Amino acid sequence: MTSRASERLDVDALVDDPRTRIIVCCGAGGVGKTTTAAALGLRAAERGRHTVVITVDPARRLAQSLGLASLDDTPRPVPLPEEATGSMHAMMLDMKRTFDEVVREHADPERARQILANPFYQTLSTSFSGTQEYMAMEKLGQLRQSGDWDLIVVDTPPSRSALDFLDAPKRLGRFLDGRLIRFLSAPAGTGAFRLLGAGFNLVASTIGRIVGAQFLNDLRAFVSAFETVFGGFQERAERTYRLLQAPGTAFVVVAVPETDAMREASYFIERLATDAMPLAGLVINRTHPLPEGPAARLDADRATSAAEFLEQAGSSLPAAALRLHADRVRVRERENRLREALVSAHGGVRVAEVAALPEDVYDLPGLRGIGESLAFADRGR
């Protein structure tokens, strides 16, 4: 029942190492990526690093206590206590604004205006699946390039799957570079069009019928304006991707002790290995460690039979306490099994645990508390 089998993820060693330049927090939706990213950023800053945290979708109250009043895509200083030896900035990713900036930076004003006004661009930059991941990587690239930051902590978008963070940018790049978009946006009668033959006319007209001719016109205008400015989308996505393999990058995979989230974490860890991306370790968030002392030694069966005995005797408070304890022990056993299974499947991945708190985490003291449990993880049974 103890966690001896897994080695501890030493969070302080990770954030104190000056070679650590980027920490990426990944995981399934809702497991605590944003919380973990902010807590790591804060801990690093209070221990002397000059840190920026890119958050993607902080809960409203957390954003407020980080001084992020609105989505504005600019790092804002977070006021720290005097003892802090480093500094912390935080920003909230605004994917449209990041995208717009990229366009303005690369295109001459006239072409930038055309692109920004294009209806297809507007869909692409606000509601396309994959754009948020693509822009999170863009932003990471920009901040890294600026050289202003000693440590960048990245929170990842609330995707369905943790793998989306790695896959979505390339998928979007492939899509925008794909032969179909090229074909559809080629003016009729050009070489490419003739080469592909008459079957394609049918394809084009069917798509036109479904999505509407105006839509195809917008798409065409967008692709031609965009391409002259950027060259390939895919290449750009791959460039940022390589940043994630660079020395100095560390992935922290976040999960909660439930089957689905742990499975997701497991896939992600495998994928990091395949792509030669450095894994620092796994954070299991919202666990239920048992209190130290005699309660830790009282197992579920013994507690249940004692509860049954006391119920007969009409002693309701102690009976209820023992039933609660039995439940909690079973929960803890399940958590331990899930953790051990993952650790043994992945050759001793390093683990830190954070206990479930009775309330949401939304202010600096709360984040500091999470940082402390991360650093002193592994004490619970």
Add this chain to the structure above:
Amino acid sequence: MSEGEHRPQPPGGASTKARLHIVTGKGGTGKTTVAAALAQALASGGGRVLLVEVEGRQGLATLLGVPPLPYEEREMISAPGGGTVCVLAADAESALLEYLEMFYGMRRAGQALNRLGAVDFATTIAPGLRDVLLTGKATEAVRRRRGARRRASDAPSTEPFHYDAVVMDAPPTGRIAQFLNVNSEVAGLARAGPIRNHADRVMEVIRSGGTRVHFVSVLEEMPAQETRDGIAEISALGIRVGVVLVNMVRPPLLDEPGLVAAADGGPDLHALSAGLKEAGLDDPEELAAALAGEVRAHALRVRLERRVRIGLEDLGRPLLELPLLEGGVDRAALDLLARRLIDQGVRR
């Protein structure tokens, strides 16, 4: 699931003439599980119900413990007292191909489109198209008459419906209003033409008196807040809200005075250690101190859950409850959940 009036529990009005039941809720609250239990409850006593999932997650296959399901309506669950639930894992690509074939007889062209990646393409560049195709598939099943294999409108309307009810395991609360607001979803697409007409027909079913959107919540603040927001958004679209299904309910382990005492000062340590001693446990005093912390946390949680429940009751919709089942949900557990719904008045 009766019309508008607010009924306190038990909501006997959970029986309904509604034929399209859309189940939403915050992710992880149990949408898929509850949708399956609801389908089974609606099918009980000889009914025929279609259970559709639309998010491409194969959640129903996972729940039923079977390999990934194809795009096909399959009889997969039998309901209490006779009755069948057919299951369909719908995806936008297959729905588009089916649509092209059904409305244009474009079978070969459809296949060519698919090979070229055009179907994926069309549904990717126009996310609204994806949603229209999925809601379209569900509403087509709602309107389908017996004996009509294909287009819903082909058969004479005197035939009975093919399905008594259709239950959709829908997108989460954050996306549900957009997903169901089909007309505005296609606003950026063709201004006239087949998809627009299709969207109009879909919208008609969704706005009709035969459709209800049900919300799954658990007794925590965020899911309850999402339920509140979701109900407001859905109502604003002129779509009818059904019931609130409170899932994973745990019974309190203490009586009322015990809860109050434990939540305030902490439980009575003397009574606790005396009991532990009586049960022959080691170290009763120290153990009592440790267990007292667990009891207090439980009492605080029960108090929070009550607050959340009151907030949900104030929404003025019937509340149905489903218990937290130990060891997760398998088919037997699903049966149990369906029976619980029937006990609370869910009928066709």
